[in-house]
Amino acid sequence: MNTPAPSVWKQPAQVWAVAFACVVAFMGMGLVDPILPAIAESLEATPVQTELLFTSYLAVTGLAMLVTSWISSRIGAKKTLLIGLALIVVFALFCALSGSVDAVIGFRAGWGLGNALFISTALATIVGAASGGSGAAIVLYEAALGLGIAIGPLLGGILGEQSWRAPFFGVVVLMAVAFVAILLLLKGADEKREPVPFSAPFKALGRPALATLAIAALFYNIGFFVLLAFSPFPLGFGAMGIGFTFFGWGVALAITSVWVAPILMRRMKRTSIIFTVLPLLAVDLVVAGLLVGSATALVICIIIGGLLLGVMNTVLTEAVMEATDLPRSVASSAYSAVRFLGGAMAPPIAAALWHGFNATVPYLFAAAAVLIAALTVLIGRKALAHIDDEAVDAAEDAQAILLGDAA
Known part of the structure; x- marks a missing residue:
């Protein structure tokens, strides 16, 4: 008699506490x-100053990724999660109370540090506590990721109709609730891991395969964040209109990341998917640039971009996991650090190009960056040949999906 598989949705309270905190953390990216x-x-x-709100957040998140595994392996998962959440609460509150854009930029950097500490630990904690094995944990995490990416812009739009400060106050309340939930409900998560050397992520980038994928991800993320962070300006909508647009973008990204990408990877080599999707993304960005004067056309391009970005997020992460024999947390930390830096530089460059030329040029710049990402993979294809050889085991892949999809 076959024993029915445990339900993904029947989980201990501590798992739901971390999952809820994950939703809120990912809302912060598009909020x-x-x-x-x-x-x-x-x-x-x-x-340009306004776009630095993304730059300070992403740059600090990326750089902090290089040391978060070193920290959490010494103080334990629960303490790392709580410190990350506390930092987000404090710096989101400071953002809400700021009187200048420079202050908000600085406080977003502190928010990025908290975000790095939290997201680098959350899925490992869910994997350890979830019933139904790591597969159930990954489903829960991907669901939280998709919800956060989709809800963030929508909530930002709703609250932003009242005041630009309101979304920041909203994060403070939600993250404070998440902090209390984890403090009270998360148990048995403070066992210290085997200490990770401080130098491990830096040495990892010396591996040709990982370095190739990291450089490709840096340029790919330029395209990602030009679409996300620059598009609100030429759209010309109010906060609610922008919120609904990027809610649709987030839903599209979540659908292809959770469902479409795995289907494609069962039928195509990872490198083949990369060589197919990146040129399509470049075409989408070029069309967005050429039709930027039409809000309807730009909205359509943003949604299509979300579909393509969801596939690329998952496929690149899986490729990173097959790139080396390094511990997966180390490989993904190094990769994510470089990738986030690409996202950090894109928004202010796009705004400067808009100011210096017109609204078409930033999208052409993004398309060129995406093509450079494809060219990087093509040049390094020999070093990447082995990533197509075998499927990634979901249990081993948990930590990597966390760090790679978070951007």
């Missing part, structure tokens, strides 16, 4: 999107 024009107007900031 400021709908209020960028309002911040620029209220604080008398230039578009």
